[in-house]
Amino acid sequence: MNQEEALKWFAELFGLPVAGLSPDTPRTGISNWDSLGVLTLMAALDESFNIVVNDADMRAMQKVGDVLNLLRQHGKLT
Amino acid sequence: MAFSQLHGCSIRAICSSVPARIFDNLTETTEFDPTEVDKVVKMAGVRTRHVASEGICSSDLCIAAAKRVLSQLQWPAESVDALIFVTQSPDYFLPSTSSLAHRGLGMSDQCAAFDVGLGCSGYPYALWLASMMLSSGGLKRVLVLHGETPTRFADKSDRAVALLFGDAGSATALEKTAIPGAMPWSFNLHTDGTGWRDLIVEGGGFRDRTPTDASKLFVAMNGANIFNFTIKRIPALVEEALTCSATAPEAIDYFILHQSNLFIMKHLAKKMKISESKLPVTIQRFGSTGGPSVPLTITQGNLTRPADRALKLLLVGYGVGLSWGSALIDLPPEAILDHIVIDQA
Numbered sequence: 001m002n003q004e005e006a007l008k009w010f011a012e013l014f015g016l017p018v019a020g021l022s023p024d025t026p027r028t029g030i031s032n033w034d035s036l037g038v039l040t041l042m043a044a045l046d047e048s049f050n051i052v053v054n055d056a057d058m059r060a061m062q063k064v065g066d067v068l069n070l071l072r073q074h075g076k077l078t
Numbered sequence: 079m080a081f082s083q084l085h086g087c088s089i090r091a092i093c094s095s096v097p098a099r100i101f102d103n104l105t106e107t108t109e110f111d112p113t114e115v116d117k118v119v120k121m122a123g124v125r126t127r128h129v130a131s132e133g134i135c136s137s138d139l140c141i142a143a144a145k146r147v148l149s150q151l152q153w154p155a156e157s158v159d160a161l162i163f164v165t166q167s168p169d170y171f172l173p174s175t176s177s178l179a180h181r182g183l184g185m186s187d188q189c190a191a192f193d194v195g196l197g198c199s200g201y202p203y204a205l206w207l208a209s210m211m212l213s214s215g216g217l218k219r220v221l222v223l224h225g226e227t228p229t230r231f232a233d234k235s236d237r238a239v240a241l242l243f244g245d246a247g248s249a250t251a252l253e254k255t256a257i258p259g260a261m262p263w264s265f266n267l268h269t270d271g272t273g274w275r276d277l278i279v280e281g282g283g284f285r286d287r288t289p290t291d292a293s294k295l296f297v298a299m300n301g302a303n304i305f306n307f308t309i310k311r312i313p314a315l316v317e318e319a320l321t322c323s324a325t326a327p328e329a330i331d332y333f334i335l336h337q338s339n340l341f342i343m344k345h346l347a348k349k350m351k352i353s354e355s356k357l358p359v360t361i362q363r364f365g366s367t368g369g370p371s372v373p374l375t376i377t378q379g380n381l382t383r384p385a386d387r388a389l390k391l392l393l394v395g396y397g398v399g400l401s402w403g404s405a406l407i408d409l410p411p412e413a414i415l416d417h418i419v420i421d422q423a
Contacts, residue, residue, distance in 0.1 A: 035238065036121050039305055043345045046309055055302035 006068055006077050013044050023065030030064075041067070049076045080267040080403075081322050087209040087263060088255040089407065091151050091414035094374040095143040095225075095247040096128035096364065098421045103127065103241045109234050110241075118241050123340020127244030127365030129229045134420065135169045136225035139247025141182040142420050144223055147249045148183070150414050156186035159217040162207055163193045164200035164224040164369060166398070167231065179223055190217075197277075198336045198397025199267075200224055200369030202405035205250070205393070206265040212254040222250040226368035231279050233296035242339070244365025248373035261390070264323035264406040266315060273400035276303040304397070308342055311402050312394060313350045319392060319404040330356065330406075331389045332381055336396055337361035337371035369395055377415045385411050 001009075003023075011018040014032045027033045033041070038058050045051040051074050061067060071077035103124055107115045119125055130139070140163065148155060161183075163176035176191035185191070190211075196203050201224055208220040225247030232239045280286060281294030289295065312335075320327055333352050335343055340361050347357050358379025360371065367374060372393050383389055388408035396402035 035301065036117060038302060039121070039341065042302060042305055043309075043341070047345065047348065052306055052310065054306060055300060058302050 001071070001077050003068065003077065006071055007064070009048070010064060010067060013040060021064060023063065023068055025064045027062050045070070049074060051076070080265075082206060082210070082265045083262045083323070084206075084209045084213045084265070085260070085262045086254055086256060087212045088253055088257070088260075089409055089413050090251040090253050091147045091416070092248065092250045092373050092376055093143040093146045093150075093414075093416040093418060094370065094377040095139045095249075095418045095420055096374075097130040097134050097139070097245055098419050099129045099131060101127050101129045107241060110237060114237065115241065118237065121339075121341045122242055123343075123359070123361045124242055124244070124365045125362050127229070128246065128419075130227045130245040134227070134245070136165045136167050136227055136247060137169050137175050137178040137182065139227075139245065139420060140223035140225040140249055141179050142418060143247050144179065144183055144221055144249035146416055146418055147221070147251045147414070150416065151251055153219065153251065155184045156188070158185055158189055158219045158221050160190040160208070160211055160220045161185065162204050162220065162222050163191070164196055164204045164222070165193065165226055166195055166197045166368070167225075167227045168193065176223075196369065196401060197226070197399065198338065198369050198371075199395035199399065199401040199403045201372040202265060202393050202395045202403040203267060203401075205252075205263070205405045205407065206267065206403070208252045209263055212252060218254045220252045222252065224248045224250070224370045224373060226370055228297070228366070228368050231295070231297045233293060236296065236298075238299050238301050239297055242366050244367045246364060246367035246370040246374050248370045250373055261388075261408050263408075264319060265403065266319045266322060267403035268311070268315065268401070270307075270311075270400045273303065273307055276300045276307065276400065277398040305342060307400050308338065308396060309345065309349060311400075312346055312396055315394065315396075315402055315404055316350055316392065319406055323406050325390075325406065327352070329390055330392045332379070332391050333357050334372055334375050334379070334391055334393045336369065336394060337364070337366055337375060338397065339366065368397070376409070377417045383409075383411060387411065
């Protein structure tokens, strides 16, 4: 998966247009990335990539790029 | 490993019970913005919940269910050898709620009665205890009562739990049997106490009897940790239960999961590759009622029951503790399933 595909996956997950979404997009700029969105993201990471993220790491994610970095760390994003 | 296989027990009847008051999350919630409510309802799946009034406690819900069970089975109360009451929302710290139920049902002083302080994993644990008592000694009839009123410890301003919980009770009548060739019941039981903080009512117990922060009298849930616990432990538990009992997944008629949250249950079903047709869901109507959601789903989950054979059910409880467990049991075609609504205690 490349960055473009990862951004598309993220956009679909949160029901956003992919245009305008970048690694620098902050969590605060994504209304659906709230406490329910966190669960959605955790489930999607588990389902799509078999990645389980703990609560502290989820809280530390403050922008889209943090999610991309997680995918990178697990070898899912090149 | 806490794996047991037990012979010679049968479920004769299960009755679930709920308070009459129905709260509609979409139309009656005033604490949150309607858009927020809509999102939570879609995700957690709880449209309506039955909420106990001040006068209704776990004992009331369970006693009413037990009376129905005893009446339908035509079991005199004094014929029951033991009563197990599972709850984390007892009427009192002491005496045990089982004593209240014992009195309420007019049971004999020859009856053993005790409480089990487990939450969402309570039903498999209680069936394990009951079936051990039946298979190991002179006991012939055991009643398992499992009731919770979690709406009482839910903070109405906490979005994580305010729209989630409903109240329910249940009574399960078990009897010692000697049916040749009957399938043994299998139990797999687990605990991880390191997660004790992830679902907790911190105040009111003897570590903090009268907390200065009143919010400590309400339940606090770390949703992310509970989610991780569930997706890590439950698929592994189901696999373990099937392996230990040498049962093929296709042989299970229904997987009866604790009704924790629709989003989590659907995720689990996908992860475990369980068809949704084998996963009855009652959370939309009743909310998450804690451990009693398992017997409630047996009675209210629209199970198709063939007349000529027992249903094979894998019951799965998981949550506070952290504690989780499964019970692989058979439900004979003649077992009575019933449900009652209670107006007042």
